Amino acid sequence: xxxxxxxxxxxxxxxxxxxxxxxxxxxxxxxxxxxxxxxxxxxxxxxxxxxxxxxxxxxxxxxxxxxxxxxxxxxxxxxxxxxxxxxxxxxxxxxxxxxxxxxxxxxxxxxxxxxxxxxxxxxxxxxxxxxxxxxxxxxxxxxxxxxxxxxxxxxxxxxxx
Amino acid sequence: xxxxxxxxxxxxxxxxxxxxxxxxxxxxxxxxxxxxxxxxxxxxxxxxxxxxxxxxxxxxxxxxxxxxxxxxxxxxxxxxxxxxxxxxxxxxxxxxxxxxxxxxxxxxxxxxxxxxxxxxxxxxxxxxxxxxxxxxxxxxxxxxxxxxxxxxxxxxxxxxxxxxxxxxxxxxxxxxxxxxxxxxxxxxxxxxxxxxxxxxxxxxxxxxxxxxxxxxxxxxxxxxxxxxxxxxxxxxxxxxxxxxxxxxxxxxxxxxxxxxxxxxxxxxxxxxxxxxxxxxxxxxxxxxxxxxxxxxxxxxxxxxxxxxxxxxxxxxxxxxxxxxxxxxxxxxxxxxxxxxxxxxxxxxxxxxxxxxxxxxxxxxxxxxxxxxxxxxxxxxxxxxxxxxxxxxxxxxxxxxxxxxxxxxxxxxxxxxxxxxxxxxxxxxxxxxxxxxxxxxxxxxxxxxxxxxxxxxxxxxxxxxxxxxxxxxxxxxxx
Numbered sequence: 001x002x003x004x005x006x007x008x009x010x011x012x013x014x015x016x017x018x019x020x021x022x023x024x025x026x027x028x029x030x031x032x033x034x035x036x037x038x039x040x041x042x043x044x045x046x047x048x049x050x051x052x053x054x055x056x057x058x059x060x061x062x063x064x065x066x067x068x069x070x071x072x073x074x075x076x077x078x079x080x081x082x083x084x085x086x087x088x089x090x091x092x093x094x095x096x097x098x099x100x101x102x103x104x105x106x107x108x109x110x111x112x113x114x115x116x117x118x119x120x121x122x123x124x125x126x127x128x129x130x131x132x133x134x135x136x137x138x139x140x141x142x143x144x145x146x147x148x149x150x151x152x153x154x155x156x157x158x159x160x161x
Numbered sequence: 162x163x164x165x166x167x168x169x170x171x172x173x174x175x176x177x178x179x180x181x182x183x184x185x186x187x188x189x190x191x192x193x194x195x196x197x198x199x200x201x202x203x204x205x206x207x208x209x210x211x212x213x214x215x216x217x218x219x220x221x222x223x224x225x226x227x228x229x230x231x232x233x234x235x236x237x238x239x240x241x242x243x244x245x246x247x248x249x250x251x252x253x254x255x256x257x258x259x260x261x262x263x264x265x266x267x268x269x270x271x272x273x274x275x276x277x278x279x280x281x282x283x284x285x286x287x288x289x290x291x292x293x294x295x296x297x298x299x300x301x302x303x304x305x306x307x308x309x310x311x312x313x314x315x316x317x318x319x320x321x322x323x324x325x326x327x328x329x330x331x332x333x334x335x336x337x338x339x340x341x342x343x344x345x346x347x348x349x350x351x352x353x354x355x356x357x358x359x360x361x362x363x364x365x366x367x368x369x370x371x372x373x374x375x376x377x378x379x380x381x382x383x384x385x386x387x388x389x390x391x392x393x394x395x396x397x398x399x400x401x402x403x404x405x406x407x408x409x410x411x412x413x414x415x416x417x418x419x420x421x422x423x424x425x426x427x428x429x430x431x432x433x434x435x436x437x438x439x440x441x442x443x444x445x446x447x448x449x450x451x452x453x454x455x456x457x458x459x460x461x462x463x464x465x466x467x468x469x470x471x472x473x474x475x476x477x478x479x480x481x482x483x484x485x486x487x488x489x490x491x492x493x494x495x496x497x498x499x500x501x502x503x504x505x506x507x508x509x510x511x512x513x514x515x516x517x518x519x520x521x522x523x524x525x526x527x528x529x530x531x532x533x534x535x536x537x538x539x540x541x542x543x544x545x546x547x548x549x550x551x552x553x554x555x556x557x558x559x560x561x562x563x564x565x566x567x568x569x570x571x572x573x574x575x576x577x578x579x580x581x582x583x584x585x586x587x588x589x590x591x592x593x594x595x596x597x598x599x600x601x602x603x604x605x606x607x608x609x610x611x612x613x614x615x616x617x618x619x620x621x622x623x624x625x626x627x628x629x630x631x632x633x634x635x636x637x638x639x
Contacts (some may be wrong), residue, residue, distance in 0.1 A: 007269075009266050009267070010269060010271060010272070011275075012271070012274055013265070013266040013269075013270075013271050014258075014266060014276070014528070015274065016265075016271040016274030016277040017249075017258065017260060017261075017262035017263075017265045017266055017270075017271065017277055017278070017281050018198070018201065018202015018249065018250070018252070018253065018255070018258070019200070019202070019249035019250050019278045020201065020250075020255075021274050022200070023200075023203075023275065025200075025204075026194075026200035028198070105209070111401065115401075150523070161166075
């Protein structure tokens with residue numbers, strides 16, 4: 001019972017109140033470390049027509065510019081259903097959805113390059129309510145059903161005390 | 162001719178820093194984090210909303226410098242010549258902690274910890290003010306004092322508990338760590354210098370007197386005057402546009418004068434909202450109430466009345482009041498000064514009657530007479546720290562139930578703050594009744610041109626314009 005009933009300070013509290021707790025952005029940069037930024041969809045819904053990277057590629061300090069085409073094979077991720085693209089493939093589903101990834105040597109180069117990426121999207125009206133989604137039969141993933149189970153029927157071997 | 166200096170002298174946690182060239186345009190938070198690696202100052206919103214970047218600022222030119230919290234993410238280094246900055250790293254030397262830091266640990270005031278340094282700085286600022294003798298605060302209004310700091314995981318209750326536990330008697334003032342007189346003495350030989358820094362097409366001038374400022378403005382009419390930078394700082398972070406040529410106003414003590422006259426207040430354009438607040442609380446309490454929800458303490462500690470006027474936002478919180486009070490602006494240039502009623506100042510969205518060689522020097526704010534009824538309204542989604550959806554100032558003189566005079570100004574219903582002359586004329590000589598005010602609402606909506614935006618629809622603003630007149634009636638008839 002060493003701890004019960006006692007007020008134990010947060011392990012990191014001292015670091016928090018003195019500013020000494022290091023967060024990711026607080027760590028010193030390694031040599032050759034790059035800064036990465038994302039350019040996202042300008043609209044809430046639509047089909048990507050073109051992605052123009054030419055001007056952004058010419059910015060001094062830009063090391064790499066990637067789109068979904070640079071991701072070999074597995075382009076989707078997700079905690080339960082792998083249905084979310086790392087970088088948008090053809091459809092965009094929300095404003096800011098990552099389309100282009102830029103790596104640069106410094107912040108200014110990154111900002112400049114981000115501003116020069118041109119993403120053209122054929123915008124469509126976004127579905128913003130459940131009613132609209134039902135009307136348009138726009139559902140997430142495959143259809144699943146939940147149904148009530150009675151204890152006896154579904155769990156015949158469960159021991160209940 | 163005063164001596165010219167091509168670098169800034171800023172003290173940070175007791176150490177002098179000379180800053181020259183392009184670095185003068187860095188924000189304070191960039192300098193702290195990227196150059197000095199003082200990464201306890203956190204960046205979250207980059208627009209002066211969340212307070213995670215709060216640091217304490219003391220102006221060495223003041224007779225009795227008091228540390229006040231400001232948002233370092235929207236504060237440029239060129240604003241800070243002759244200031245002492247204290248960051249979270251400067252509050253204590255390991256292993257000792259300040260009472261504020263210890264209290265936050267004891268009361269579990271941190272969870273993820275990202276907002277914590279900002280809270281600690283804001284709380285320290287309150288303790289500094291509460292213990293500076295002449296303005297002793299018995300029981301700080303912590304909820305108001307911390308309205309410029311957002312927390313999204315710890316919860317505010319443990320933080321407020323940490324505040325309530327603090328005792329002014331135990332508090333060790335920053336003066337004991339950083340003798341301010343020594344810094345003032347080291348800055349004194351340089352305090353009369355005009356600072357002039359050039360880097361490529363960028364130019365920065367920091368005059369010390371109004372005369373020097375006017376001279377510089379006539380030589381550099383394109384220069385942007387910068388006082389608190391609470392808007393320019395946001396523009397710089399969010400739209401990546403920082404003015405190339407700037408004249409900083411914070412060193413001009415003359416611009417910070419407050420004169421109290423029997424019939425009016427004369428407020429220097431460089432007076433901050435925090436400096437004004439104690440005087441308004443006695444002389445114009447309804448304005449003080451609006452100022453208390455104008456930005457946050459961090460914003461009010463550096464934002465100025467001149468800045469609010471020159472930024473010319475149609476939703477600026479101070480403007481409706483200044484319009485109905487018929488404030489007179491003193492505009493100065495090398496060729497002289499002129500006086501202009503604020504109701505004639507604004508010409509269109511962000512456009513006003515100010516020549517390129519002129520500056521706003523001061524504002525004459527008349528006092529209310531005892532017959533005046535004045536009410537100010539601010540409608541926003543949140544009470545604190547929010548941009549207004551609609552603002553209004555209604556001033557009326559009613560004698561024996563008859564409206565002798567009405568002055569009405571609405572904000573956020575047009576490209577500039579609007580006076581409502583037709584509504585005012587309609588109200589004149591009418592009985593101050595519910596029916597009159599209802600009918601006045603129908604006139605008012607003819608005089609405004611609201612738009613729909615993220616903060617509210619045009620219809621909502623039309624409705625508010627009517628409702629606020631009724632609200633005034635009910636409040637005044639109670």
